[in-house]
Amino acid sequence: MVWRVGPYMVKVGLHSWIFAEAENLIYLERNSDVRTPKVYAAFSSQDVNVFDIPEKTDKDQADRNPPVYYYLVEEYIEGETLEDVFEELKDRCHIYWKIGDLLGEQMQKLRSVPAEDRNHFGRVGGKAYPTGLTPVRHAPAPDFHDLGPFNSYEKFVERMMHSAKINQALAAISDDFPPATRMCFRDAPSVFIDHAGPSARVPVLSHLDIQDHNIIVKLLRDEKGKVIDVQEVVLIDWATLCWMPSWYEAGVFCRYECSRDELYQSVGSTVLTSMGHVNMGPTAFFAMCIQKGAFQT
Secondary structure (H helix, E strand, C coil): CEEEECCEEEEEECCCHHHHHHHHHHHHHHHCCCCCCCEEEEEEECCCCCCCCCCEECCCCCCEECCCEEEEEEECCCCEEHHHHHHHHCCCHHHHHHHHHHHHHHHHHHHCCCCCCCCCECCHHHCCCCCCCHHHCCCCCCCCCCCCCECCHHHHHHHHHHHHHHHHHHHCCCCCCCHHHHHHHHHHHHHHHHCCCHHHHCEEEECCCCCHHHEEEEEEECCCCCEEEEEEEEECCCCCCEEEEHHHHHHHHHHHCCCCCHHHHHHHHHHHHHCCCCCHHHHHHHHHHHHCCCCCC
């Protein structure tokens, strides 16, 4: 749950991932030029039962134990989400091209942060990936909870392939994968391993939750309220910030070009050309695999 309190945004939840987001934001503030909300506080408390959840009884204690809540107090970013202005911006080509340019600039700044370790794939600070992160969520036996970190590019790709196949099997409605999915799984080792050059193997910081409700746009309007310019674009919700192969998030934007909506097409292509060097071999292949449903992001 999120509240605005004057110049602050307060997030409250029942899971410690809120602390991970605080760590990520502090890391970006110290190591990058990416525009992010400033962190003011992060803490846990049992003082107030925010969601009015029934308290649990500890078998060893007579008293009832209130749930633990996690809090993040950060800067409130002025603006509107891209989701909220989506319909308003339709047929305003110059506006969403500029949104794409400004978002691409933020992605370029994010991707230009030097890797802590060129063989580390996981969270910042040498940590494992967050629980439930789609590309690595399904670990092989014997440790089904293994989320890395992975100390080589090859190990990350191996896990991504394994997890994708498990995702597909769990969603299967027939005895085999669809033909396009089989093709993606057949060719992925060749594209991602055998023919991946050094630039494709470099870990880059990736947001991993770029959706229109996580993109804040600060719009300039005329006296009639009509949008005439874009002043700023800011990404929010940084809980899933991780080191990923350079083609991973680029492939997500490349996939937008397959969208039926002109706004997404324009934003995706503009970001792709503004976000810095992109190896289009694995990027385009990954985008196609997402489009065909072989990989989920």
